[in-house]
Amino acid sequence: MKNRLNNRLGLGGWLGGGRYGVDRYAYAFHRLTGLGILAYFIMHIFVTGMRVGGQEEWERTMAFFNAPVFKAGEFLVFLAFIFHAVNGIRLVIVELACGIGRPHVPAYPYTNSTMRQRPFVVAVMILAALLMITGGVDFYFMLN
Amino acid sequence: MRESRLWFWHILSAIVIVFLLGAHMGTMHMNTILNSLGLGSADPVDSVEVFRRSASPVFLVAYIVLLGSALFHGLYGLRSMLFELSLSKSVEKTIGGLCAFAGFALFGYGTYVAIVVYRMHGVQP
Amino acid sequence: MSDSKAAPTVVFEVLRFHPEKDKAPYLQQYSVPVTRGMTVLEGLTWIKEHIDSTLVWRSSCRMGICGSCGMFINGVPRLACNNQISHLHSDRISVKPLPNFEIIRDLVPDLESLFDRHRSVKPYLIRKDSHEQHHPVGEYFQSHQELINYIQFAYCIKCGLCLAACPTAATSDKFIGPQSLTQAWRYTIDSRDEGAGERAEQLYSSHGVYRCHFAGTCSQVCPKGVDPALAIQLAKKEAFVRAFGIRKQRRAARVAPPVENWVRNRDIPAPPTPTIEKSRA
Ligand code: HEM
Ligand code: HEM
Numbered sequence: 001m002k003n004r005l006n007n008r009l010g011l012g013g014w015l016g017g018g019r020y021g022v023d024r025y026a027y028a029f030h031r032l033t034g035l036g037i038l039a040y041f042i043m044h045i046f047v048t049g050m051r052v053g054g055q056e057e058w059e060r061t062m063a064f065f066n067a068p069v070f071k072a073g074e075f076l077v078f079l080a081f082i083f084h085a086v087n088g089i090r091l092v093i094v095e096l097a098c099g100i101g102r103p104h105v106p107a108y109p110y111t112n113s114t115m116r117q118r119p120f121v122v123a124v125m126i127l128a129a130l131l132m133i134t135g136g137v138d139f140y141f142m143l144n
Numbered sequence: 145m146r147e148s149r150l151w152f153w154h155i156l157s158a159i160v161i162v163f164l165l166g167a168h169m170g171t172m173h174m175n176t177i178l179n180s181l182g183l184g185s186a187d188p189v190d191s192v193e194v195f196r197r198s199a200s201p202v203f204l205v206a207y208i209v210l211l212g213s214a215l216f217h218g219l220y221g222l223r224s225m226l227f228e229l230s231l232s233k234s235v236e237k238t239i240g241g242l243c244a245f246a247g248f249a250l251f252g253y254g255t256y257v258a259i260v261v262y263r264m265h266g267v268q269p
Numbered sequence: 270m271s272d273s274k275a276a277p278t279v280v281f282e283v284l285r286f287h288p289e290k291d292k293a294p295y296l297q298q299y300s301v302p303v304t305r306g307m308t309v310l311e312g313l314t315w316i317k318e319h320i321d322s323t324l325v326w327r328s329s330c331r332m333g334i335c336g337s338c339g340m341f342i343n344g345v346p347r348l349a350c351n352n353q354i355s356h357l358h359s360d361r362i363s364v365k366p367l368p369n370f371e372i373i374r375d376l377v378p379d380l381e382s383l384f385d386r387h388r389s390v391k392p393y394l395i396r397k398d399s400h401e402q403h404h405p406v407g408e409y410f411q412s413h414q415e416l417i418n419y420i421q422f423a424y425c426i427k428c429g430l431c432l433a434a435c436p437t438a439a440t441s442d443k444f445i446g447p448q449s450l451t452q453a454w455r456y457t458i459d460s461r462d463e464g465a466g467e468r469a470e471q472l473y474s475s476h477g478v479y480r481c482h483f484a485g486t487c488s489q490v491c492p493k494g495v496d497p498a499l500a501i502q503l504a505k506k507e508a509f510v511r512a513f514g515i516r517k518q519r520r521a522a523r524v525a526p527p528v529e530n531w532v533r534n535r536d537i538p539a540p541p542t543p544t545i546e547k548s549r550a
Contacts, residue, residue, distance in 0.1 A: 003288035004371035013439020019344035027484035038218035097506035106494030113499040114485030145473040
């Protein structure tokens with residue numbers, strides 16, 4: 001008898017934070033930014049490979065990538081990098097069980113490791129926002 | 145355990161990347177601010193700048209280390225996500241093989257580029 | 270009831286699915302008068318008694334112990350029995366079966382996949398001397414701290430809420446999952462256990478702890494304060510620390526030797542004589 005209905009959330013479960021906390025959104029963004037940077041990086045290896053052709057080749061390549069679309073794209077990579085790096089440092093700490101508490105006998109009201117590391121998440125958001133703003137200011141002045 | 149070792153490198157490479165890529169992104173994207181403070185150049189992708197950096201042994205080593213760690217880190221991350229898609233054992237094996245192949249190939253190419261450009265000893269302004 | 274008109278009502282929006290009749294699940298609405306302290310489970314019971322006797326769900330103890338009534342209530346996996354309607358602060362209550370499990374009918378998820386994974390991690394004490402384990406002569410020594418190391422993870426009631434909340438479980442049928450990884454860790458860290466090596470194959474496999482990325486939702490939804498995310502990160506840390514040789518392998522607890530020359534405390538009365546013959550297996 002196999003008339004069960006599949007109810008797995010699928011990729012929506014990765015991307016949708018739903019009514020869960022900010023950690024779930026941080027998780028989704030970490031994945032997206034990781035993939036984004038990886039895609040950029042692989043192209044980047046070939047673009048910087050143009051240096052092999054010498055100065056003219058490189059200047060021609062850079063002239064091509066000077067278009068505003070690519071500048072904006074690079075800035076997106078920068079933003080993704082900031083989030084991934086800052087959140088990644090938190091994940092390194094937290095996934096090695098630092099700052100998430102120790103086992104104890106549960107008693108009401110229950111506490112949990114996710115809430116214990118919540119201050120880190122807030123710190124990550126503030127730090128990432130500050131770095132992004134700094135980068136944004138730089139980007140703005142660079143355009144002028 | 146094999147998976148444990150791969151994950152440890154994923155984490156250790158992340159720590160290496162923070163410093164190296166942090167510096168790389170700093171020079172490339174904080175250029176206006178750094179330049180106004182008297183550090184770094186206003187146009188870091190200008191060919192003179194690029195080839196001057198590439199001719200330095202410090203940058204050569206740093207780029208090769210960054211290349212290797214970012215490739216391992218990123219491709220393990222990709223493999224990690226693909227392993228969460230309920231795929232069969234044989235597909236998983238293929239994915240692992242492809243990731244390893246892509247990693248070595250790109251590492252080889254990037255290292256080749258870095259060494260060739262290092263040997264150019266910069267360009268004339 | 271005379272005061273039922275005055276009672277505030279909420280709308281229950283329930284997912285219905287009958288595998289033999291329906292092609293696809295659909296939502297059905299019921300309005301339910303809410304009384305003080307009424308739980309979601311009581312709301313469902315009210316619907317079954319007063320409106321629609323065909324509504325199906327699974328529940329038993331009504332007090333957060335059996336783990337039968339896990340449901341997806343207002344977008345979060347919860348036990349229907351220990352969530353009061355008034356605490357949801359909404360006049361629409363959406364009730365769906367737990368995600369990431371197959372639906373048997375209406376609100377009944379098939380937890381078999383959870384139990385399979387649970388069995389796969391050998392959730393019992395393993396001793397090298399299995400003869401001694403099956404013919405015990407005394408208890409194992411265990412300190413209070415050694416108990417604290419695992420007791421929290423032993424509170425698990427296997428309700429499946431953590432798996433319903435887990436993003437990895439949303440796509441993977443191979444991921445061992447927060448519940449079972451926690452149980453693997455619960456026995457591995459138990460000072461009486463010697464099965465760490467056997468369980469490591471599961472715990473540190475390519476579908477084990479490293480497929481957890483600390484989205485943290487398993488621990489947030491756990492109704493018993495078990496904190497699966499903590500157990501999983503502790504398991505990662507243990508492997509990391511071991512790999513760099515910082516911590517040595519622990520020795521399993523010894524069996525307490527039988528007490529010799531014991532004297533009964535006079536204040537404690539002797540046990541009654543056994544009514545059945547003592548078997549010596
Ligand atoms: C800047 C420093 C970086 C840090 C501190 C960092 C940190 C991390 C950490 C800790 C994880 C594991 C998260 C988890 O277990 O879910 C991770 C995942 C990942 N990272 Fe990075 N990373 C960095 C840079 C990069 C770069 C440059 C790339 C691309 C080449 C990248 C691509 C990825 C990918 C694809 C994943 C997998 C995401 C997932 O499984 O959810 N990361 N990163
Ligand atoms: C989006 C902003 C970025 C810009 C503008 C940029 C620019 C450059 C430039 C101009 C070079 C040539 C060498 C030099 O000038 O010193 C280079 C090399 C390199 N970049 Fe980037 N980069 C960016 C992002 C990244 C990211 C995100 C990564 C890593 C994931 C990365 C990794 C590397 C590596 C490994 C090399 C050396 C390649 C080789 O020698 O084969 N870069 N980058």
